[in-house]
Amino acid sequence: MAVLTTREKLAILSDAAKYDASCASSGAAKRDSRKSGGIGSTEGMGICHSYAPDGRCISLLKILLTNFCIYDCSYCINRSSSNVRRARFTVDEVVQLTVTFYKRNYIEGLFLSSGVIRSPDETMGELVEVARRLREEENFAGYIHLKTIPECSQELLDAAGRYADRLSINIELPTDEGVKKLAPEKKPETIRLSMAALRSRIEEKSEPTLKTKKRQRFATGGQSTQMIIGADATPDAGILQTSARLYGSYHLRRVYYSAFSPIPDSSSALPLRKPPLMREHRLYQADWLMRFYGFAQREILDGRPDGMLDLEIDPKLAWALRHRAMFPVDVNRADRELLLRVPGLGAKVVARIVETRRHRRLRLEDVGRLCQSIAKVRPFIVAEGWSPGGLTDQSSLREKIVSSCEQLSLF
Amino acid sequence: MQNALLGLSTHTVPLSGETDFAGWRDAARRLALSGVRPEDVAWIVGSGAPEEVSLPNPPAGSQLTVPREFVDRAETLICHFDPERFALLYRMLWRMRGEPALLKIASDPDIRRFEAMEKSVRRDIHKMRAFVRFRKIGEAEDECYVAWFEPEHFIVERNAAFFVRRFTGMRWSILTPYLCAHWDTAELTFTSGADKRDAPTDDAAEELWLTYYENIFNPARLKTKAMQKEMPKKYWRNLPEASLIQALVAGADSAAKEMIEKMPTAPAPHHATVQAKHWPAGSTSPSEIDSAHATSIGELRESAKSCRLCPLWRDATQTVFGEGPDNPQVVFVGEQPGDQEDIAGRPFVGPAGKIFDAVLDEAEIDRRKTYVTNAVKHFKFEPRGKRRIHSKPNAGEVQACRWWLDKELALTKPDLVVALGATAALSLLGKAIPITRMRGQVVTRDDGLRIFLTIHPSFILRIPDANDKEAERARFLDDIREVKKLMTA
Numbered sequence: 017m018a019v020l021t022t023r024e025k026l027a028i029l030s031d032a033a034k035y036d037a038s039c040a041s042s043g044a045a046k047r048d049s050r051k052s053g054g055i056g057s058t059e060g061m062g063i064c065h066s067y068a069p070d071g072r073c074i075s076l077l078k079i080l081l082t083n084f085c086i087y088d089c090s091y092c093i094n095r096s097s098s099n100v101r102r103a104r105f106t107v108d109e110v111v112q113l114t115v116t117f118y119k120r121n122y123i124e125g126l127f128l129s130s131g132v133i134r135s136p137d138e139t140m141g142e143l144v145e146v147a148r149r150l151r152e153e154e155n156f157a158g159y160i161h162l163k164t165i166p167e168c169s170q171e172l173l174d175a176a177g178r179y180a181d182r183l184s185i186n187i188e189l190p191t192d193e194g195v196k197k198l199a200p201e202k203k204p205e206t207i208r209l210s211m212a213a214l215r216s217r218i219e220e221k222s223e224p225t226l227k228t229k230k231r232q233r234f235a236t237g238g239q240s241t242q243m244i245i246g247a248d249a250t251p252d253a254g255i256l257q258t259s260a261r262l263y264g265s266y267h268l269r270r271v272y273y274s275a276f277s278p279i280p281d282s283s284s285a286l287p288l289r290k291p292p293l294m295r296e297h298r299l300y301q302a303d304w305l306m307r308f309y310g311f312a313q314r315e316i317l318d319g320r321p322d323g324m325l326d327l328e329i330d331p332k333l334a335w336a337l338r339h340r341a342m343f344p345v346d347v348n349r350a351d352r353e354l355l356l357r358v359p360g361l362g363a364k365v366v367a368r369i370v371e372t373r374r375h376r377r378l379r380l381e382d383v384g385r386l387c388q389s390i391a392k393v394r395p396f397i398v399a400e401g402w403s404p405g406g407l408t409d410q411s412s413l414r415e416k417i418v419s420s421c422e423q424l425s426l427f
Numbered sequence: 428m429q430n431a432l433l434g435l436s437t438h439t440v441p442l443s444g445e446t447d448f449a450g451w452r453d454a455a456r457r458l459a460l461s462g463v464r465p466e467d468v469a470w471i472v473g474s475g476a477p478e479e480v481s482l483p484n485p486p487a488g489s490q491l492t493v494p495r496e497f498v499d500r501a502e503t504l505i506c507h508f509d510p511e512r513f514a515l516l517y518r519m520l521w522r523m524r525g526e527p528a529l530l531k532i533a534s535d536p537d538i539r540r541f542e543a544m545e546k547s548v549r550r551d552i553h554k555m556r557a558f559v560r561f562r563k564i565g566e567a568e569d570e571c572y573v574a575w576f577e578p579e580h581f582i583v584e585r586n587a588a589f590f591v592r593r594f595t596g597m598r599w600s601i602l603t604p605y606l607c608a609h610w611d612t613a614e615l616t617f618t619s620g621a622d623k624r625d626a627p628t629d630d631a632a633e634e635l636w637l638t639y640y641e642n643i644f645n646p647a648r649l650k651t652k653a654m655q656k657e658m659p660k661k662y663w664r665n666l667p668e669a670s671l672i673q674a675l676v677a678g679a680d681s682a683a684k685e686m687i688e689k690m691p692t693a694p695a696p697h698h699a700t701v702q703a704k705h706w707p708a709g710s711t712s713p714s715e716i717d718s719a720h721a722t723s724i725g726e727l728r729e730s731a732k733s734c735r736l737c738p739l740w741r742d743a744t745q746t747v748f749g750e751g752p753d754n755p756q757v758v759f760v761g762e763q764p765g766d767q768e769d770i771a772g773r774p775f776v777g778p779a780g781k782i783f784d785a786v787l788d789e790a791e792i793d794r795r796k797t798y799v800t801n802a803v804k805h806f807k808f809e810p811r812g813k814r815r816i817h818s819k820p821n822a823g824e825v826q827a828c829r830w831w832l833d834k835e836l837a838l839t840k841p842d843l844v845v846a847l848g849a850t851a852a853l854s855l856l857g858k859a860i861p862i863t864r865m866r867g868q869v870v871t872r873d874d875g876l877r878i879f880l881t882i883h884p885s886f887i888l889r890i891p892d893a894n895d896k897e898a899e900r901a902r903f904l905d906d907i908r909e910v911k912k913l914m915t916a
Contacts, residue, residue, distance in 0.1 A: 022635070023634065023635055027641075030638075030642040033643070034644070048592035049592065049595035050595050053596045055593065055596050057592045059592075063556050063557045064657060065558070066557075066640065066666065067653075067657050067658040068644040069644055069672055069676050069679065070644055070649060071651070071652070071657075072650075073657065077639065078643060086705040088698070096697070096698050096702070098695060099695045113635065117639075119561065119572060120563070120572070120632060121560060121574070122560070155596065201705075208745065209772075212745070212770040212771075216771065261742050261810055263812065263813060264808070264814060265742075265770075265815060277645060290683065306812075307812070372531060372532055372533045374528075374531070379534075385533075385539060386534070
């Protein structure tokens with residue numbers, strides 16, 4: 017094989033990494049370079065340094081160390097049977113690329129993943145070495161996210177947590193059966209055990225040590241995971257059930273949903289069509305309802321026998337239309353929990369309403385100024401001088417809201 | 428302003444610069460304390476302002492208090508480009524004397540305007556942090572990074588500290604039309620505005636960055652509106668990667684089609700070798716030990732790892748099997764693993780396990796010589812946000828898992844088994860037992876095995892009143908002391 021230049025490798029190994037949805041650089045502990053005199057900082061909120069025409073944020077240098085892989089997961093462009101061009105970075109190349117990009121303010125840091133070559137420990141060892149060199153030799157305090165190989169040793173996991181801000185282990189698919197079918201060499205049992213091990217290590221290290229009373233740094237940005245949507249037949253209810261289980265069991269910061277995207281040189285086991293982007297969007301909305309709006313997983317899809325989210329309207333509006341007896345809600349009196357259930361009222365808007373109404377009674381137009389669009393909210397609230405009357409129970413309500421909000425204009 | 432031009436304002440206040448917050452604050456305090464109404468004040472920045480202006484001296488001893496929050500947020504707002512900002516802030520200050528909660532009233536028109544302007548400044552600050560692009564000039568000792576940026580508001584001073592914190596070890600300059608910031612690794616300085624031509628036009632590293640941008644884009648997911656919402660066109664002229672956007676968008680459809688239409692190909696040449704080396708036939712399913720013929724607890728534990736006798740394995744992390752020697756003095760049976768046990772893979776390590784350990788200790792029973800297990804080996808729960816709420820296993824699940832408990836008892840052959848709670852009793856005796864009434868008693872099974880009945884230690888945890896809790900713990904300790912007696916008897 018001809019020797020590839022760094023640029024050629026970068027082309028291959030960033031192309032290979034683009035199916036990973038996460039590019040988040042938020043949630044890590046605060047840190048900067050004023051004392052060390054090096055480069056890099058993390059300030060809690062991540063920064064998106066650019067956006068690709070797919071609308072996705074580019075925050076990190078997201079690459080694979082290598083796309084050689086001994087696994088043969090049919091949904092993955094890097095599976096061992098794929099005819100994709102292969103490349104392998106040296107540790108030094110990744111370190112230099114990261115520093116070069118960071119110093120020009122292109123990125124917040126590095127998201128490094130890899131195909132598994134030879135053994136899980138050997139691959140993980142190289143990922144950890146990149147992170148170690150960045151921290152210890154380059155004096156780099158930017159964000160580092162390492163993909164964790166589930167079968168790697170506890171020592172490597174510990175080292176990874178010491179250098180990285182976030183670790184992630186991919187759940188791959190929503191069900192164990194799906195993994196067995198499409199990723200036959202991967203073991204769902206091992207993936208769960210690794211997530212459990214990470215959770216206990218993160219919890220253990222967040223306690224101050226007995227001697228120094230200081231907290232040891234260990235993946236302060238927590239752990240996350242990703243699952244592929246639409247490669248198998250699991251309905252949304254099953255996907256959300258898996259997410260709820262993962263959030264509860266392993267205290268994940270995020271579950272990323274990645275609409276299965278056709279890949280060049282695809283396996284015949286998979287649907288060859290455009291990725292279901294709207295479905296992915298609705299799943300994220302439903303995920304938000306579980307995490308920030310007090311919805312139990314079962315509630316989101318109650319009364320939907322097919323277990324699928326409505327693609328036309330958002331899941332909160334869909335839920336409200338199925339539970340009209342709970343509305344209208346009085347914005348001047350209702351509890352926060354109830355306000356969070358009103359379609360079109362986000363968590364921030366609800367906080368503003370609760371604060372403002374201590375001083376003033378809110379009219380419909382006041383609520384309208386706080387939220388993006390009043391059309392969705394109006395039928396579900398009572399405000400000073402406003403009552404929706406029969407509007408809440410009108411059978412054509414759904415159509416009315418859809419046409420006034422143009423919900424489908426997103427794509 | 429208008430009033431000032433017409434000479435109607437009684438007070439014209441000159442500020443030393445666009446972001447002269449200290450000057451505004453001092454003047455605003457004096458004016459407000461002297462009762463000067465907002466409509467009688469005009470604010471002017473920089474040149475053209477009269478040199479000497481006498482501001483009223485407030486009456487001695489008078490004080491003006493505003494929420495600290497207002498001061499902080501006003502300092503952000505002063506960076507806005509709108510010349511009206513000084514007047515808006517003074518009007519708010521004026522109103523706050525009678526309406527101290529003004530900032531909390533999100534529906535007020537002044538507050539709405541204030542918040543909209545504040546948001547715009549914050550966004551500009553954030554976008555500057557995101558979209559500044561440094562270009563390297565010079566080598567080694569002379570190495571320096573220079574950027575050209577065009578902010579919407581007067582944010583360079585306010586934002587410079589961020590770049591110092593982040594690029595401490597680098598010499599850099601950020602040039603903008605109104606002000607330039609420079610850092611020499613020790614000191615931050617500012618100079619007056621510059622021109623785009625003052626900034627370097629090229630950097631060899633940009634070729635790599637463009638390669639990355641081009642390849643990280645997935646043409647099958649084209650969403651240009653989402654891109655432009657976060658990266659508006661006005662920033663494009665200073666972003667090297669933006670030069671690629673047009674071509675990437677134009678080619679996306681055919682690139683995506685090609686991805687879909689490309690027929691699956693035959694497996695890559697090395698695939699067979701990889702499969703043979705790493706996944707020899709049969710290696711993916713570990714040879715299962717037949718649980719019926721397990722001859723030790725270790726073998727039994729191995730075979731229980733892949734248990735599918737009931738559906739509880741689906742949501743749990745792992746089978747939490749019993750723990751202890753093959754010939755224990757006594758066997759303790761609990762209900763099911765909890766959150767901590769599910770993560771650790773060991774029974775009785777969570778909060779209830781801590782009570783259990785402490786009580787055993789006080790009763791002078793060495794846990795290492797006992798066998799501790801559960802009636803049900805997988806954790807049953809309801810996820811509730813970041814927590815898992817324990818659910819009681821049903822009769823079917825208890826029945827299914829008896830397969831394992833029976834095997835554990837057959838292998839450990841204990842003289843005495845302690846049923847901790849109703850579920851354990853149900854599993855051991857095959858029928859529901861009123862535990863609170865029968866605790867402390869020994870029931871002998873048809874096969875001669877003695878079962879001691881007591882509560883589950885988690886029962887103690889659920890008692891809210893501290894005195895009741897202590898009393899219940901004492902009763903539990905009495906029960907376990909009784910167990911100790913029976914063990915030696």
